[in-house]
Amino acid sequence: MTTTSPTPTDEAPGPAGPVTPPPRSGGWSTLRPLVLRLHFYAGLFVAPFLLVAAATGFLYAASFQAEKMVYAHELTVPDVGDRKLPVSEQVAAARKAHPEGTVSAVRPSPEADATTRVLLSGAPGVDPDHTLAVFVDPYTAEVRGALEQYGSTGALPLRTWIDEFHRDLHLGEPGRLYSEFAASWLWVIAGGGLVLWFSRRRARRKLRGTSGRRRTLGLHGTVGAWAAAGFVFLSATGLTWSTYAGANIEELRVSLGQTTPSVSASAAGGGEHAGHGAAAGAGGDAAHGVGLDKVLAAARAEGLGDPVEIVPPADASSAYVVKQVQRSWPVKQDSVAVDPATGEVTDVLRFADYPVLAKLSRWGIDLHTGSLFGLPNQIALMLLAACLVLLIVWGYRMWWQRGRGSAFGRPIPRGAWQHVPPALLVPLLAAVAVLGWFVPLLGIPLAVFVAVDVVLGEIAHRRGRRRGEGSAAVKG
Numbered sequence: 001m002t003t004t005s006p007t008p009t010d011e012a013p014g015p016a017g018p019v020t021p022p023p024r025s026g027g028w029s030t031l032r033p034l035v036l037r038l039h040f041y042a043g044l045f046v047a048p049f050l051l052v053a054a055a056t057g058f059l060y061a062a063s064f065q066a067e068k069m070v071y072a073h074e075l076t077v078p079d080v081g082d083r084k085l086p087v088s089e090q091v092a093a094a095r096k097a098h099p100e101g102t103v104s105a106v107r108p109s110p111e112a113d114a115t116t117r118v119l120l121s122g123a124p125g126v127d128p129d130h131t132l133a134v135f136v137d138p139y140t141a142e143v144r145g146a147l148e149q150y151g152s153t154g155a156l157p158l159r160t161w162i163d164e165f166h167r168d169l170h171l172g173e174p175g176r177l178y179s180e181f182a183a184s185w186l187w188v189i190a191g192g193g194l195v196l197w198f199s200r201r202r203a204r205r206k207l208r209g210t211s212g213r214r215r216t217l218g219l220h221g222t223v224g225a226w227a228a229a230g231f232v233f234l235s236a237t238g239l240t241w242s243t244y245a246g247a248n249i250e251e252l253r254v255s256l257g258q259t260t261p262s263v264s265a266s267a268a269g270g271g272e273h274a275g276h277g278a279a280a281g282a283g284g285d286a287a288h289g290v291g292l293d294k295v296l297a298a299a300r301a302e303g304l305g306d307p308v309e310i311v312p313p314a315d316a317s318s319a320y321v322v323k324q325v326q327r328s329w330p331v332k333q334d335s336v337a338v339d340p341a342t343g344e345v346t347d348v349l350r351f352a353d354y355p356v357l358a359k360l361s362r363w364g365i366d367l368h369t370g371s372l373f374g375l376p377n378q379i380a381l382m383l384l385a386a387c388l389v390l391l392i393v394w395g396y397r398m399w400w401q402r403g404r405g406s407a408f409g410r411p412i413p414r415g416a417w418q419h420v421p422p423a424l425l426v427p428l429l430a431a432v433a434v435l436g437w438f439v440p441l442l443g444i445p446l447a448v449f450v451a452v453d454v455v456l457g458e459i460a461h462r463r464g465r466r467r468g469e470g471s472a473a474v475k476g
Helices: 025-070 087-097 157-168 173-201 212-239 243-254 292-301 356-369 375-400 422-438 440-476
Strands: 102-107 117-121 132-134 141-150 308-311 318-323 335-339 343-349
Touching: 025 157, 025 173, 025 375, 087 102, 087 117, 087 132, 087 141, 087 292, 132 440, 141 157, 157 173, 173 243, 173 356, 173 440, 212 356, 212 375, 292 308, 292 318, 292 335, 292 343, 318 356, 356 375, 422 440
Parallel strands: none
Antiparallel strands: 102 117, 102 308, 117 132, 132 141, 308 318, 318 335, 335 343
């Protein structure tokens, strides 16, 4: 492998000439060229994936407000009445208009001007992973429409389409690799850039009076430094529900006893989580035992305020499950199980009793998706996405400006790792190996890059040696 020393600064290198002497011995002075090279190449090759993630993430953050406007007819009532009808009557109206499928859940009107959602599973023409949401006026039982719904946040077609585009580009499980790849590298690029920015002399961070590549670098570094914490957060929370890193995170939570609990859905209150995961509503009209109205009243008596979702019993031995579904602050995630035969509450689970990591996971995901703080949260996410797009554009512009003549966008020279002391390099490699195993779409591409880089460096070194021997022979 070539031993060419890396350029000692992230400014444009000078003309080709004698090899720059190795960095002075010391921790950061030897690591900085390595971080610079990693930041350069990671930004260069991962940026297209990050650009797609940023653009689709921007759209998703905006989709919450767009959804309210596009589906205003279904989501709201024309006139607010004096008294809402019993939930059972609203469900009966929905079933009369849409007898297909079975009732999987009911979300009573959470606000004075909001409709009730009756969710049907197994409806013809609806994705098996989705439900058909029938919107009912709680004052008149008028059915105002029906739309396909996805997920616990109740995403309707517009937001669902954008969500799936952001998550997997509408390619299914294979497409999820793109988003996990982007999330795996985002924190590395952001962290490396932040370290490089702080390591530069303050005078070099000035923008006023600068031009060309130095000004682009200043803009790139300043905006990146301000947004770095947000990028690291998005990366970490995005990985929690990714395919491979997400599975490792889930295993870690299980081993620590920090998984998200669920209320026991056994009608008798026994049996760990019996039937809860399959609570899809065995009956077509959701009328089991005491009925929806008494079940809702029992949940209200336990302090479950709106918005709530009522899930009918999965089978004869299961209970109703009523759970709060508010993801905005303050979070409402309490849940209860209600015996369909007696209307008595058989189990209660409070969000306050969740393990610490379960709470952090819930808050992190909701903050990542723009639910936790509503509109301010969504605006902040759109700003972060816009910043990431600008940083990518400025990064490629610096690559363009870095070239000299025909050496367009020449990379940072190889050999940076050779100047890192073994006492620092060995623990660093061990930490990278462990991290790469835990986050495979970071570790595998990094290993491939190092292998290719070593091979190309060795090829270039041998060519240079042959040329040197040939020149010596000619002179001789």
